[in-house]
Amino acid sequence: MSNLIAGRTGEWEIVIGLEVHAQVISEAKLFSGAATSFGAEPNSQVSPVDAGMPGMLPVINRRCVEQAVKTGLGINATVNTLSIFDRKNYFYPDLPQGYQISQYTRPIVSGGHLDIEVEGAAKRIGITRLHLEQDAGKSLHDQHPTLTYVDLNRSGIALMEIVSEPDLRSSEEAAAYLRKLRSILRYLETCDGNMEEGSLRCDANVSVRKPGEPFGTRCEIKNVNSVRFVALAIDYEARRQVELIEEGGQVQQETRLFDSGRGITRPMRSKEHAHDYRYFPDPDLLPLELDPAFIESVRQAMPELPDARRRRYVERFGLTPYDAEVLVAEKETAAYFEAVAKGRDAKQAANWVTGELFGALNKLDRAIAHSPVSAASLGELLDLIADDTISGKIAKDVFLAMLDSGESAKAIVEKKGLRQVTDSGAIEQAVDAVLAANQDKVAEYKSGKDKLFGFFVGQAMKATGGKANPALLNDILRKKLS
C-alpha cells in the first residue's frame, strides 16, 4: 500500500524519526545512590547530588551502564568501548545543577537497527544511537495559583535516549517501530515500557516532501505518551505541514506539543529563545571505558528476543507467522503461552491463548498478567481435552465457567457432570434410540442423502447431553448405518 498523502499539488511523503526516552530499570539513579521507585512522596528520593548542592559530584552507576549495553546489543548496535559524558547547559527549576549530564559526541551505543512489519511488509529501521543521560525533576504547576512546585524524585534517574534514523514513512510504521522497541526493552528488562507513568516517552520528528526530493524542514513533537497518540500526532502534523506548504507557507523548524484532547499539535510556548546548550565534556567524570570482556559477558546473558522467539514458534511449534507475532509481542503473553504449551500440543495452546483467552481478557479489559485463568489452569483444561475427559466444545463452556468462578477445570467438570461419555454401550443405546425414532431419515440416508449423517450425530449428542465422545459416536453411528 502507498503511504503517501494526497495534497492539492500532488502526493507527499512523510518522513519520521523517533527519539525515545526510556527510563532504565535500576535501583539507584545514574550518578547518585538515591532510589528510583515511582510514586514516592515528593522530594523523598533525592540525594545532595540530585539536588545540585555545592561540591557534590556524580559517580556513574555500573548497573545503568550494564543496562545500556544490554539494550545496545538488543537493538543490534555497536557498543562503544569509549564514550563521554557531556554537560548540556540550560536553566530550569527542575534541573538543579543548571545542566543535564548527557552524552553528545561519543554515545555509549551507536549504529543499530530493528525490523518492523506493517501489513505483511517487513522493513528495517536504522537506529542512529543510544546514549545515557540524567532525567530532570518534575515541575508541578497545578499545586498553587501562582507558584510552581518542584519534585526532584525523578532528578538524576537514568534514561536511555534511543534515536532512530529518519527511516519511517507513515504513522503505522512509527507505531510499529515504537511497539517493537518497547517489546525489546521489556524482554531485556532494561525499561518497563510504561508510557502512562512516563518511563517510556517519545518525541517524533516529522517532515514532508514530494517523493524523491530532499528532506523537508522538520518539526519535533514532544513527549507523546501513548503509541496511539504518536500515530495521531504524526498524521495531524504531516497534514498540517502539507496544507501549510500548499498554501504557500513554509514549515518552521520548531518544537510542538500534541494536545490529545483536541487531536492537534501546537507550538510550545516561549520558543522565541533558541537554545544554545553549550555542550562540553563533564570534567567531573572520566571518559567511560568498557572492557570488551564486560560487553561479552552481557552478551552471554542476553535473553531470547521477540524476533528469535517468533522464528522458534513458527519453525518448532508450527504456528502461523501471525499467531507467533501476536504471542511474542508482549513478554508476559509469550511466557503465558509457553507455560501452557509446555508438554502439550503447541498449536492447540496457541489457538486457546489467542482465541478464548484473548477474547475473555478483552471483554474483562485485563492484562494477561492479571488473567483470572492462570497458564497452569488453562493447561489443565487442555489436558482434559487431550485425555478425552471432555470434548473441545465442552471445554469452551468449562473455560467460561473457570473465568466466572475461578475454579479449576477438573472441579467444574466433576461438579457439572460434564465428563465425556466414552462408554460405547451407552452411546450405542442413544444411537439406537435415535435411529429407531427416525426410520424415514435412515431410509433417505441409505438411498444416498449423506448429509443426514450430521443430523444423526446431533440427535445422538443431544440425547447424551452433549457429553458423548464425538469420535466414538461417529464410529458407532457409521457402523449402524452401513
Next chain:
Amino acid sequence: MTALTDLTLAEARDQLRAKQISAVELADAHIRAVERIRPLNAFITETLDLARERAKLADKRLAEGKAGALEGIPLAIKDLFCTEGVLTTAASHILKGFHPPYESTVTANLKRAGAVMLGKTNLDEFAMGSSNMTSHYGPVESPWRRQGDNRPLVPGGSSGGSAAAVAARACLAATGTDTGGSIRQPAAFCGIVGLKPTYGRCSRWGIVAFASSLDQAGPMTRSVKDAAIMLGAMAGHDPKDSTSAEEPVPDFAASLIGDIRGLRIGVPQEYRLEGTNPEVLALWDQGIEWAKEAGAEVVDVSLPHTKYALATYYIVAPAEASANLARYDGVRFGLRVPGKSLEEMYELTRAEGFGAEVKRRVLIGTYVLSAGYYDAYYLKAQKVRALIARDFDQAFQKVDLLLTPTAPTPSFAVGEKMDDPIAMYLNDVFTVPASLAGLPAISIPAGLARDGLPLGLQLIGRAFDESTVLRAAGVLETLAHFTEQPDLAGRLAETRA
C-alpha cells in the same frame, strides 16, 4: 620557651604526644590569636567554641593513646570546603546562610585525624582571584607590610585568608585550594609553604567547585615537613569523586631525607619572562645555586608552549566555572531575590549574588562554549592544554623536578590592579602551567625583596611524585633559612588577658 603559636605543626604534634602541652592550651592560644588578628579579616566564620570542644576530645584521645595523625592540631579551613552545619560561603553573597548537611571528604579526613578547626577562612569569591579582593566579606589584609610603608597589602589569592592566618600565627596550618595558583601564590606572598598536590590526590567531594578539571586541595603551612604531614592526612582515594586517583598515599614526611644529591633539576627557559621583577629573577638564580650546592644537577629545559598557558587557563577555567556556577539560581539554597517571573528571579538573584569578577568569568565561560565559538576557543584550548602537558612529560624524561619562581612580583597594595584584570591574571603566569598539566607543585618562602616582602620559589614534580617535590623543597628550605616574620605591631585587636 617558644610561644605555642610559634610552634610548627610537627613540633606541636610531638609535644602533644609527649604530654608537654595539652590540646586545650594549644587551642586556647590559637583562639586568642584568631581574635587578635581580626583586623586582617582572614576569617569569614570563627568556630571557636567548636574548637574548644574538639580540643577537649583530642586531649581525651591523646590520654587514651588513640591519637590520630593531627590530634589536637588547630587548623583553619578555607571557606570553600563544605563543613557540616557550619556556614559555608565560598566568599559569595549567593551562598548566604548556606549550612551544608555534609562534610567535605578532605575536612572529614582531617577531622578523623584529630584536627581542631578554628574557623573558615576568607578567599576570593568562588576562589576566583589572586588578591582576595573579590570576597563578598571584604578583602583580607596581608600580615606583611613594605618597609616604611603603611599601606595594607594583599595576601594573594584565592586562599588569602588561609595564607594570612598561617603567616600571622593564628593557626598551625590551613587548607587551601589551588586551581591556577591559589595555594602557591598566596603562600609566596605571605612567606609560608603551600603545596598543590597532583590532580586527583585529594578528593574534591564537598569542595565548592570552581573549575573541576583543575581544582585541587592542599596544605598551607610554615614548614615543608608540616606540609608533608598535613598532605598525608588530607589525601587518599575517594569513591565519591570519580577523578580521585587510586594511588597509595606514601609517608610523605619520611621522604624528607635532606639529600638531593644526584637529583636532576630543570630550569625552564621560557619562564624568564620579560618584565619579571629583577629581584624575583635574582632569587630564582639563588635557588639554582642552592640546588647545585646541595649536589643536584641543574639543567636548562624547554617548555615551548608556556606562553599559551595563561590564555588556555582563562578559557578552560571560566568555561567549567560557567557550568559549575549555574546551580546558584536562587531555587534551593542560598540567596533568592524575588522577581515577578522565574526569569526575573534568576536575573536578580545572580546579579545581586555574584560579584564583578565572578560575573566576568561566567560571561567569558559562557562565550567560549557558545555555538560558533566553541571550536575556536574551548576546543583549541583543550588541544593546547594537551601540548602543555606534553611539554612537561618531555621535560620530565630529562629531569626529576623543575625550579621556577612562584609569582612574578611580591605582594601589592590592596586596591591595586583591580581596574586591570589582565595585570591581575599575570600573577598566575608561573603557577598555571603545572595546574593545566595536573602536576604537584610547591611554593616555599626563599627570601625577602628589598622592600621587605617575601618571595617564593616553586618546585614542580612528576604526577604523584609529591615525595620528590617535598624532599627537594626541604633541602632548599634549609638552605634558604627563611625565618622572617611579619610585624603585626599596632595592627592587632585588643583581647582579654
